[in-house]
Amino acid sequence: MRRFLILVFVILTPFSAFALNTKMVLLNTLMPNETDSYTYFIDANINLSVGGLIQSNVKSELSVNYSSFKQKLSLDKAYIKARFGKSQITIGKTLLDYSPFFILDASKVLFNSEESLFLPLPNRWLTTYYLSLGNFSFLEATVASEISQNPTVATRYKTEIKSLSIESALAYRPIEDDKMSLASYVGVQGAMALNWAVATLINISPFDKNSLLISGAVFKPFSVAYSDTLTVKFESLLKPFNIKEFYLNCELSYSIGNLGTLSLIAQIEALKESRIITNGTFNIYQDFFIIGNVIIPLKEKFLPTVTVGFSYSF
Numbered sequence: 001m002r003r004f005l006i007l008v009f010v011i012l013t014p015f016s017a018f019a020l021n022t023k024m025v026l027l028n029t030l031m032p033n034e035t036d037s038y039t040y041f042i043d044a045n046i047n048l049s050v051g052g053l054i055q056s057n058v059k060s061e062l063s064v065n066y067s068s069f070k071q072k073l074s075l076d077k078a079y080i081k082a083r084f085g086k087s088q089i090t091i092g093k094t095l096l097d098y099s100p101f102f103i104l105d106a107s108k109v110l111f112n113s114e115e116s117l118f119l120p121l122p123n124r125w126l127t128t129y130y131l132s133l134g135n136f137s138f139l140e141a142t143v144a145s146e147i148s149q150n151p152t153v154a155t156r157y158k159t160e161i162k163s164l165s166i167e168s169a170l171a172y173r174p175i176e177d178d179k180m181s182l183a184s185y186v187g188v189q190g191a192m193a194l195n196w197a198v199a200t201l202i203n204i205s206p207f208d209k210n211s212l213l214i215s216g217a218v219f220k221p222f223s224v225a226y227s228d229t230l231t232v233k234f235e236s237l238l239k240p241f242n243i244k245e246f247y248l249n250c251e252l253s254y255s256i257g258n259l260g261t262l263s264l265i266a267q268i269e270a271l272k273e274s275r276i277i278t279n280g281t282f283n284i285y286q287d288f289f290i291i292g293n294v295i296i297p298l299k300e301k302f303l304p305t306v307t308v309g310f311s312y313s314f
């Protein structure tokens with residue numbers, strides 16, 4: 001199936017209004033090692049993507065990524081997306097992202113990723129059918145798979161009632177030891193003095209220890225100066241039947257117009273390693289960015305990991 005999709009891209013690309021995009025990232029990193037000293041390594045990362053419209057209602061993208069540190073060429077994206085009236089079908093490897101939040105994201109908990117809530121969502125092999133129901137409402141069905149797991153089958157419904165956005169989902173997903181779990185998800189998002197969201201996930205399975213998850217978030221952007229923006233965000237996830245395990249994500253970010261962003265993030269994982277992260281990106285010229293990152297673990301030895309580099313897209 002995957003080889004067939006890549007072959008389809010190779011055949012169709014010459015007949016499409018495609019665009020070739022390249023992104024180069026060079027990172028210099030100092031990381032603490034087991035002897036409490038530092039190890040230096042450099043990673044040159046190159047991403048090549050080609051995609052565009054095959055027809056007015058059919059879009060494709062093929063993207064590959066090479067890392068000099070891992071010495072590995074990998075397939076990043078390979079998908080075809082077709083729209084027919086109110087319906088849309090996506091087939092291939094792409095990102096399944098349900099939410100602008102970091103923790104409060106149905107795709108992370110429905111697809112059994114709560115053990116890595118602070119990691120970016122991976123691109124997955126999937127087939128998705130999307131049906132627009134009008135008035136900001138839609139119905140979506142997805143079958144997603146990983147190489148070493150059984151496929152996850154999920155359906156999602158989202159609508160808006162006045163100022164509230166309501167989302168519900170149901171997923172039949174794999175868990176540990178090749179066992180399967182049935183999970184239901186309900187989320188509500190709105191805005192008053194603050195933008196807010198709450199959600200709950202119930203696992204209907206005797207095999208799943210995380211039978212109930214409750215998450216919530218508040219965030220607020222503030223306009224500063226002429227074009228700057230200060231954003232405050234707080235997210236949490238609790239497990240009522242395992243109160244010793246919880247997640248917190250507190251973020252303060254400042255966007256300096258088109259010049260770049262600065263952020264300070266605290267990520268708390270009970271029973272696991274927590275950390276404080278500072279990020280900075282600065283646009284030097286057009287799509288040339290200087291980037292920096294410092295990660296400070298909250299444990300006995302506060303030895304930070306420091307990364308400095310640049311990215312350029314063309």
